[in-house]
Amino acid sequence: xxxxxxxxxxxxxxxxxxxxxxxxxxxxxxxxxxxxxxxxxxxxxxxxxxxxxxxxxxxxxxxxxxxxxxxxxxxxxxxxxxxxxxxxxxxxxxxxxxxxxxxxxxxxxxxxxxxxxxxxxxxxxxxxxxxxxxxxxxxxxxxxxxxxxxxxxxxxxxxxxxxxxxxxxxxxxxxxxxxxxxxxxxxxxxxxxxxxxxxxxxxxxxxxxxxxxxxxxxxxxxxxxxxxxxxxxxxxxxxxxxxxxxxxxxxxxxxxxxxxxxxxxxxxxxxxxxxxxxxxxxxxxxx
Ligand SMILES: Nc1ncnc2c1ncn2[C@@H]1O[C@H](COP(=O)(O)OP(=O)(O)O)[C@@H](O)[C@H]1O
Ligand SMILES: [Mg+2]
Numbered sequence: 001x002x003x004x005x006x007x008x009x010x011x012x013x014x015x016x017x018x019x020x021x022x023x024x025x026x027x028x029x030x031x032x033x034x035x036x037x038x039x040x041x042x043x044x045x046x047x048x049x050x051x052x053x054x055x056x057x058x059x060x061x062x063x064x065x066x067x068x069x070x071x072x073x074x075x076x077x078x079x080x081x082x083x084x085x086x087x088x089x090x091x092x093x094x095x096x097x098x099x100x101x102x103x104x105x106x107x108x109x110x111x112x113x114x115x116x117x118x119x120x121x122x123x124x125x126x127x128x129x130x131x132x133x134x135x136x137x138x139x140x141x142x143x144x145x146x147x148x149x150x151x152x153x154x155x156x157x158x159x160x161x162x163x164x165x166x167x168x169x170x171x172x173x174x175x176x177x178x179x180x181x182x183x184x185x186x187x188x189x190x191x192x193x194x195x196x197x198x199x200x201x202x203x204x205x206x207x208x209x210x211x212x213x214x215x216x217x218x219x220x221x222x223x224x225x226x227x228x229x230x231x232x233x234x235x236x237x238x239x240x241x242x243x244x245x246x247x248x249x250x251x252x253x254x255x256x257x258x259x260x261x262x263x264x265x266x267x268x269x270x271x272x273x274x275x276x277x278x279x280x281x282x283x284x285x286x287x
Contacts, residue, residue, distance in 0.1 A: 012078070014174050014206050015041040015064065020073030020083075022059050022229075033059040034070065035229035041208065043174075046201040048217035048237075049210045051226035058179075060226065061210045065177050066094040078174060095124060099168030101178035105160045106272040107152045113139055114148040117167045120273055124171060138166040142196055158189030162196060167273070169205075176200065178209045182216055194219050198242050 022034040033056050041047055051057050062068040063075065066082060069090075075083040077097050085093060107116050117135035118128075126134065139148050142162040152160050161181065168176055178197075182190030197219065201207055209216060217223050218241050225233040 011043040013040045013076075014043050014045075014078055015039070016074075016076040017063070018074045020063060020070045020075065022056075022063065022068075023071045033229050034063070036073070037226075037229070037231055039224065039231060039234065041206065043206055044201075044204045046197070046207045046219075046221045047209070047224060048220035048222070049208065049224045049226065050212060050214070050217045053212070055226040056229040057210050057212075057226055059229075061177065061179055064175070064208060065098050065100060066090050095120065095171065097174045099171065099173040099176045100273065101161070101165055101168050101176065101181045103180040103183035105152070105157075105164045105184070107160055107163060108272065109153075110151060112149050112151050113144060113155070113163045113166070116163055117170050120167060120171050123273070134170055135166070138170040139163070141169065142166045156189055157185045158192035161185065161189075161193050165193070165196060165200075169200075174206060176205055176207050178207070180211055180213070180216075181209060182213065183211075190216075 017040070018038045020034055020037045021032065024031040024033055037056075037060065049057055049060060059068075063070055066077075066085075070083055073083065074081060077093065080093075082090070082093055108119075114132065114135045117138050118131045121131035121134060136145065136148055139145055142165050144159060144162055144166065147155060147159060147163075150159075152163070155163065165176075181197075182193050185193065194216065197207060197209070201221075207220075209220060211217055218237065218239060220237055221240055223233070223235055223237050224231055
């Protein structure tokens with residue numbers, strides 16, 4: 001980290017990307033999805049990444065989220081070089097450092113909120129009693145301390161997304177990465193999620209939201225715009241819109257802890273925790 005960076009923000013960088021490129025090879029055609037992106041994101045920043053369709057947002061998300069490797073360039077998370085890790089090490093790092101929030105929530109249909117949130121802890125080998133406690137605490141943090149036994153169809157869309165956010169946070173990742181987090185919600189429930197993001201930001205979480213919705217991007221502190229695989233602007237958001245102080249979702253105390261066994265997990269369940277990597281892999285990977 002440069003001295004200027006530390007002086008500017010007082011906080012260490014979480015993400016440092018330098019000259020990152022990503023080329024997808026499709027037969028004889030090469031698609032240069034990222035053409036040399038450099039950016040540094042510090043602890044506690046709230047960043048929106050925007051750009052037109054095809055500008056490289058999803059590719060950027062896959063790189064930041066350790067779902068795929070860049071073609072060239074470096075990527076450090078909290079000082080550790082991660083751009084050329086093996087698939088297994090990448091998965092470990094991803095589980096430890098990144099929480100994902102998706103447009104479509106990716107919740108298990110017949111599973112209550114607490115068990116959904118326990119899922120990543122199960123994969124991390126946390127004992128069930130401790131996992132239950134941590135899950136209830138995470139749900140309480142997103143304002144759902146009184147909904148731990150509810151299944152997705154017993155929750156509103158905004159509440160379902162808050163369960164997904166609790167699941168993303170329960171491992172205490174360094175980075176919360178959200179891809180169109182309000183894309184499947186109406187404006188009222190979408191606002192609920194954005195309010196929660198404001199609160200998480202105030203608590204010091206590093207938050208990166210990929211969106212094409214300027215209404216969502218305006219909530220961030222900083223807006224990075226991609227075009228044709230390049231950062232064309234990276235600006236503090238002077239007009240940042242933050243929720244009024246009375247519209248909060250945080251609850252003061254945790255709900256009573258439930259005693260339950262570990263969730264039944266399947267590879268399908270595991271796949272809900274990260275986006276499908278298949279979409280971002282070259283089409284002719286075997287050729
Ligand atoms: N798996 C892939 N194989 C080949 N080309 C891809 C792949 N993924 C994305 N692209 C191409 O890379 C460019 C950037 O795509 P993407 O990152 O999905 O943009 P955005 O999310 O901003 O719409 C586009 O031209 C897209 O067609
Ligand atoms: Mg996309």
